[in-house]
Amino acid sequence: MSVAQTKADRIRVIVAKVGLDGHDRGVKIVARTLRDAGMDVIYTGLHRTPEEVVEAAVQEDADVIGISILSGAHMTVFPKLLKLLKARGADDIKVMGGGVIPDEDVVKLKKMGVAEILLQDTPPAAIVDSVRRIVAERGAR
Amino acid sequence: MAYIPSMDLVPGVLKGDTRAVARLLSRAENGNEEGRPALEEIFKRAGRAHVVGITGVPGSGKSTLVAKLTAAIRASGRKVAIIAVDPSSPYSGGSILGDRIRMGELVGDKGVYVRSMATRGALGGLARGTLEAVDIVDAAGYDMVLIETVGVGQDEVDVARASHTTVVVSAPGLGDDIQAIKAGVLEIADIHVVSKCDKPDADRTISDLKNMLVLSLGLQPHVPAPLDVGARKAARWQVPVVPTSSVNDKGIEELLKEIDRHGRSLKESGEIVERQAAIAERRLVKASEEMLRDKLEERRGELSVLLKELAARRVSPHYAARKLLTESGFGGDK
Known part of the structure; x- marks a missing residue:
């Protein structure tokens, strides 16, 4: 019997690219990494709005939203996502980010409530660990 | 956010609340025992x-x-x-x-x-x-x-x-x-x-x-x-x-x-009417299969001896399956 047949609350992650940012190699590698760690990964595709991502995350009952962003718009996108999740009563869905983000912004984003920012030199195993830790810290819901 | 019992999600589902629908759907997907009574209620509605x-x-x-x-x-x-x-x-x-x-x-x-x-x-x-x-x-x-x-x-x-x-x-x-x-x-x-x-x-x-x-x-x-x-x-x-x-x-x-x-x-x-009956039959078979599969998964640890016997061709798959089912409380005779 394969692992796929065991009963477990499988972690559901929605990975998305928001706005005018077509660099999707990173997000695909992350998706694959999380898949290989046994998670269900929902990929929304390119050019989504924060509203679309939040609604998709609610419908999919995601544990985590992972945003890959290489466009420099992170200081606009993340606050918006957090605000929308709160307004939807869905702030149990945790937000993570990855991509090209300056160190000083990383500090600010975490202060705002982004659960984790993983930069481009993060090893795959560390991405998996972060997702698992964040979901464990949130607890059952 | 605390764990919401599945039964408490049912009123939200019936009102069409997306969050409740999404949550209960995860419970169904994960096959939690806790969710069964809620899903039975939903099935009837x-x-x-x-x-x-x-x-x-x-x-x-x-x-x-x-x-x-x-x-x-x-x-x-x-x-x-x-x-x-x-x-x-x-x-x-x-x-x-x-x-x-x-x-x-x-x-x-x-x-x-x-x-x-x-x-x-x-x-x-x-x-x-x-x-x-x-x-x-x-x-x-x-x-x-x-x-x-x-x-x-x-x-x-x-x-x-x-x-x-x-x-x-x-x-x-x-x-x-x-x-x-x-x-x-x-x-x-x-x-x-x-x-x-x-x-x-x-x-x-x-x-x-x-x-x-x-x-x-x-x-x-x-x-x-x-x-x-x-x-x-x-x-x-x-x-x-x-x-x-x-x-x-x-x-x-x-x-x-x-x-x-x-x-x-x-x-x-x-x-x-025929279609509904066919769907019902299929669901009964599927549900039984799933329960059986879960039971086998639970007993996986105890299977090693039987698997060894089977791999060495000392018993047949059919014989092993019957033994397993009997021991799991599913009968298995005939």
């Missing part, structure tokens, strides 16, 4: 929606078609839920669910609910929990439920036993592949769609399908149909072939018309 299965080979354009079809159903004023199934990895158990990529523009619409599900080891084109998921969105007030199967090969026909109307999507240019799948999946169609009909070889695919339909009409009386509903269906319902193109939205309205016509035909001919 469901049964109103028109359930449409959409199946076809990988890359035939199922997701795109589902997105377009959904827009058309919305234009007719009905609410739509989509259950989109993609495969789980047989190694890690994880999955990449990409059906939403084609459905981006539907997200803002409150009358549309989209849920991706991974197969989690289920064969047959659906996921574990797909049928419970259909119950949940049905009870939540969605008028039409579209089940998009995984990309199928030849034999994944479970969707026909889960839906009122089964749509099989074929794409042109697959040539011999079309021939190859004729024996299985093509037979379950209530409606055939030839997608991408803006492509040059679409006409050939359309005529291939039409020829096949003519042939199968003639053959049906001599062949014990694997899905017994299939044989009777053919007597009353002429399976149409609908060419579509998502590039210029061609054929989408026609497809919806055929789906609605099929829904009416089921009711008028009384065949809906």
Whole structure:
């Protein structure tokens, strides 16, 4: 019997690219990494709005939203996502980010409530660990 | 946020609250025992929606078609839920669910609910929990439920036993592949769609399908149909072939018309009763299978001796299975 047949609350992650940012190699590698760690990964595709991502995350009952962003718009996108999740009563869905983000912004984003920012030199195993830790810290819901 | 007991989610589901629907759906998907009473309650309240299965080979354009079809159903004023199934990895158990990529523009619409599900080891084109998921969105007030199967090969026909109307999507240019799948999946169609009909070889695919339909009409009386509903269906319902193109939205309205016509035909001919019975039977078998599989999984640790015996060919698989079932409390004699 394969692992796929065991009963477990499988972690559901929605990975998305928001706005005018077509660099999707990173997000695909992350998706694959999380898949290989046994998670269900929902990929929304390119050019989504924060509203679309939040609604998709609610419908999919995601544990985590992972945003890959290489466009420099992170200081606009993340606050918006957090605000929308709160307004939807869905702030149990945790937000993570990855991509090209300056160190000083990383500090600010975490202060705002982004659960984790993983930069481009993060090893795959560390991405998996972060997702698992964040979901464990949130607890059952 | 504390854990919400599944039973407490039921009122929210019945009111159509998206969060409650999504949460209960996860409980169904994970197969938690805790969720069972809630799902039973939901099951009793469901049964109103028109359930449409959409199946076809990988890359035939199922997701795109589902997105377009959904827009058309919305234009007719009905609410739509989509259950989109993609495969789980047989190694890690994880999955990449990409059906939403084609459905981006539907997200803002409150009358549309989209849920991706991974197969989690289920064969047959659906996921574990797909049928419970259909119950949940049905009870939540969605008028039409579209089940998009995984990309199928030849034999994944479970969707026909889960839906009122089964749509099989074929794409042109697959040539011999079309021939190859004729024996299985093509037979379950209530409606055939030839997608991408803006492509040059679409006409050939359309005529291939039409020829096949003519042939199968003639053959049906001599062949014990694997899905017994299939044989009777053919007597009353002429399976149409609908060419579509998502590039210029061609054929989408026609497809919806055929789906609605099929829904009416089921009711008028009384065949809906047979279909419901076939779905019920299938669900009973599936539920039993799942319970059995879970039981085996629980006992996995105790199996090593038996497996060794089996691998060494000292006992037969049949003998081992009977022993296992008896010891698991499922009987197994005869």
